[in-house]
Amino acid sequence: xxxxxxQVLLSCLRSDLPGDCFADKKSPFFNHQEVAVTTLLGxxxxxxxxxxxxxxxxxxxxxxxxxxxxxxxxxATDRLSxxxxxxxxxxxxxxDNFFHPAGDLLVPSLESLFFSGDLGPGANLLSRGGxxxxxxxxxxxxxxxxxxxxxxxxxxxxxxxWFGAENQRQERMGDPxxxxxxxTSCVPKNVDISRTISTxxxxxxxxxxxxxxIIRERLFQxxxxxxxxVADINREMARLGSLEKQGVSxxxxxxxxxxxxxxxxxxxxxxxxxxxxxILPEWVYDLLMLLRSPSTRMPDGSRxxxxxxxxxxxxxxxxxxxxxxxxxxxxxxxxxxxxxKRVNHPEPNFSVFGDDxxxxxxxxxxxxxxxxxxxxxxxxxxxxxxxxxxxxxxxxFYKGHFVRPVYxxxxxxxxxxxxxxxxxxxxxxxxxxxxxNTAQYLLKKARxxxxxxxxxxxxxxxxxxxxxxxxxxxxxxxxxxxxxxxLKRGVIKLHESSIFVPRGQRNRDYNPCGVLVAVTKGxxxxxxxxxxxxxxxxxxxxRVALSWDYPxxxxxxxxxxxxxxxFCNAKLTRIAFGQAIWPVAGQVEGERWKTxxxxxxxxxxx
Numbered sequence: 001x002x003x004x005x006x007q008v009l010l011s012c013l014r015s016d017l018p019g020d021c022f023a024d025k026k027s028p029f030f031n032h033q034e035v036a037v038t039t040l041l042g043x044x045x046x047x048x049x050x051x052x053x054x055x056x057x058x059x060x061x062x063x064x065x066x067x068x069x070x071x072x073x074x075x076a077t078d079r080l081s082x083x084x085x086x087x088x089x090x091x092x093x094x095x096d097n098f099f100h101p102a103g104d105l106l107v108p109s110l111e112s113l114f115f116s117g118d119l120g121p122g123a124n125l126l127s128r129g130g131x132x133x134x135x136x137x138x139x140x141x142x143x144x145x146x147x148x149x150x151x152x153x154x155x156x157x158x159x160x161x162w163f164g165a166e167n168q169r170q171e172r173m174g175d176p177x178x179x180x181x182x183x184t185s186c187v188p189k190n191v192d193i194s195r196t197i198s199t200x201x202x203x204x205x206x207x208x209x210x211x212x213x214i215i216r217e218r219l220f221q222x223x224x225x226x227x228x229x230v231a232d233i234n235r236e237m238a239r240l241g242s243l244e245k246q247g248v249s250x251x252x253x254x255x256x257x258x259x260x261x262x263x264x265x266x267x268x269x270x271x272x273x274x275x276x277x278x279i280l281p282e283w284v285y286d287l288l289m290l291l292r293s294p295s296t297r298m299p300d301g302s303r304x305x306x307x308x309x310x311x312x313x314x315x316x317x318x319x320x321x322x323x324x325x326x327x328x329x330x331x332x333x334x335x336x337x338x339x340x341k342r343v344n345h346p347e348p349n350f351s352v353f354g355d356d357x358x359x360x361x362x363x364x365x366x367x368x369x370x371x372x373x374x375x376x377x378x379x380x381x382x383x384x385x386x387x388x389x390x391x392x393x394x395x396x397f398y399k400g401h402f403v404r405p406v407y408x409x410x411x412x413x414x415x416x417x418x419x420x421x422x423x424x425x426x427x428x429x430x431x432x433x434x435x436x437n438t439a440q441y442l443l444k445k446a447r448x449x450x451x452x453x454x455x456x457x458x459x460x461x462x463x464x465x466x467x468x469x470x471x472x473x474x475x476x477x478x479x480x481x482x483x484x485x486x487l488k489r490g491v492i493k494l495h496e497s498s499i500f501v502p503r504g505q506r507n508r509d510y511n512p513c514g515v516l517v518a519v520t521k522g523x524x525x526x527x528x529x530x531x532x533x534x535x536x537x538x539x540x541x542x543r544v545a546l547s548w549d550y551p552x553x554x555x556x557x558x559x560x561x562x563x564x565x566x567f568c569n570a571k572l573t574r575i576a577f578g579q580a581i582w583p584v585a586g587q588v589e590g591e592r593w594k595t596x597x598x599x600x601x602x603x604x605x606x
Contacts, residue, residue, distance in 0.1 A: 004411040004445045016435040026387040032401035036431045040405040047407040049188040056186040059194040070272035071307035073375040090331040110151040117210035121532045124202040128506045137514030141176035142201035165514035181295035198311040208315030215319035224342030231393040237358045238392035243400045260364045261392045263382035267355030268317045326352045415458040417446035422457040452545045459484035465548040483540040492529040
């Protein structure tokens with residue numbers, strides 16, 4: 001176990017960095033380093049995962065309060081101005097057009113939802129594991145309405161393997177369990193308050209994600225929003241909004257950077273049923289009612305009827321709220337006479353990612369007015385329309401500089417020490433500081449295991465090559481052999497007529513047809529399945545670094561397809577990955593390609 005002390009670590013940082021500047025990030029009278037230091041020293045342990053019953057209690061209390069408020073929503077038609085009525089009518093028109101491409105229904109049948117369906121890596125009610133095979137073919141199925149299961153049976157009747165797998169599952173596990181709703185629990189958010197998340201019934205989740213995936217595709221068609229990368233666009237627009245000048249030369253073109261950022265409190269829980277019934281096409285509302293969980297079981301065992309359409313954990317929550325807020329922005333832009341550009345345009349003038357909304361300043365108050373009418377609450381601490389600070393999608397910018405602090409979540413072992421060291425060193429490098437006392441303190445708290453600068457943060461201490469002199473070369477080449485600290489994961493192995501489950505995990509039934517469906521879907525690669533695992537025993541894995549201090553960018557560029565999405569710097573690129581990362585470090589495992597990608601992007605910005 002690591003004996004890193006939070007108090008000592010904070011003291012080391014204070015000794016290394018300039019004094020706390022008491023910088024106000026909304027004030028223009030500081031420089032970005034002062035803001036970065038102040039936010040780091042004040043927030044480094046803000047999200048530390050320390051068991052706190054009060055944090056859970058606050059989260060539950062907030063959830064119940066939001067749910068109660070959602071049940072009281074009503075549009076006060078007698079208080080609406082003609083502007084309000086016109087805007088709500090425009091919003092309804094946009095939503096109607098969104099859900100009726102070329103005049104047709106976006107979702108013609110439940111069967112279309114099935115073929116877009118999926119299951120996430122999290123838990124579902126009564127499931128014996130988090131993988132697709134276990135949930136669908138080796139657990140009791142759960143559903144809120146029997147008609148969903150009836151539709152499921154009708155659809156898979158034309159899919160022999162799936163139909164056979166369900167018949168065997170039903171023979172061994174019994175009929176699906178019809179439940180009243182989902183189950184709510186708390187997960188860490190920050191030291192003050194936890195976050196509530198709900199575990200959905202399995203079949204509900206399959207169809208919810210089916211709807212969510214269909215909405216995702218429609219978002220790109222209608223608004224140019226690709227939820228897989230629009231967060232990067234949000235971050236760049238937030239950076240532009242933080243610049244002091246109201247017009248800047250970006251890639252030899254003049255564009256406006258007068259962008260404001262809006263963040264909402266409990267956005268997913270605030271999509272109340274009354275509001276959605278008022279603005280959505282009737283068939284869309286009825287479909288949501290069929291797929292949602294009408295109630296939830298709280299941690300104390302009580303059952304609560306939900307006045308919100310969905311909770312965090314529901315498969316269509318995020319795409320649906322992105323759609324709603326995008327249509328709100330589109331309606332306001334139209335009424336204000338502002339030509340709206342698609343989000344994938346080289347110079348977009350709005351962007352939405354969940355409840356992270358970016359708009360031009362001219363319509364800031366108008367958008368807030370619409371959100372208020374529909375029952376949403378703006379988070380004033382995280383919404384910015386004035387001053388040199390903007391925040392969006394996990395990135396903070398002050399006068400165009402990245403000032404996001406490092407958040408230390410755990411200090412329980414060697415891997416947590418490695419993460420703290422690597423994140424703080426990277427932060428200090430970006431901000432232009434040296435933190436020798438902090439570095440020396442952390443270096444003494446875990447085994448000195450040098451790893452390349454592009455490795456994952458929890459693999460070891462990222463150090464320059466001159467600090468890794470004791471490492472051996474690989475067969476006399478310039479490549480170095482090193483060891484990475486990784487989490488040992490239990491692997492579920494597929495045998496000829498059985499499934500081997502590692503110790504500590506629940507057994508899986510061998511369902512031949514289910515195995516065939518799972519393999520076709522992409523599971524059981526090479527006969528193995530690695531379930532998601534957060535903590536456990538760590539092991540040391542031998543790896544080879546072809547280069548140490550940086551990925552071989554000269555070789556990498558030949559394998560990359562680069563597409564410019566930058567607005568301020570032609571060097572900032574979006575990289576279409578494909579097989580791009582393979583030449584970087586040979587046999588790349590797991591998530592290592594992400595750290596290599598980030599290293600490439602950091603070098604391109606240098």
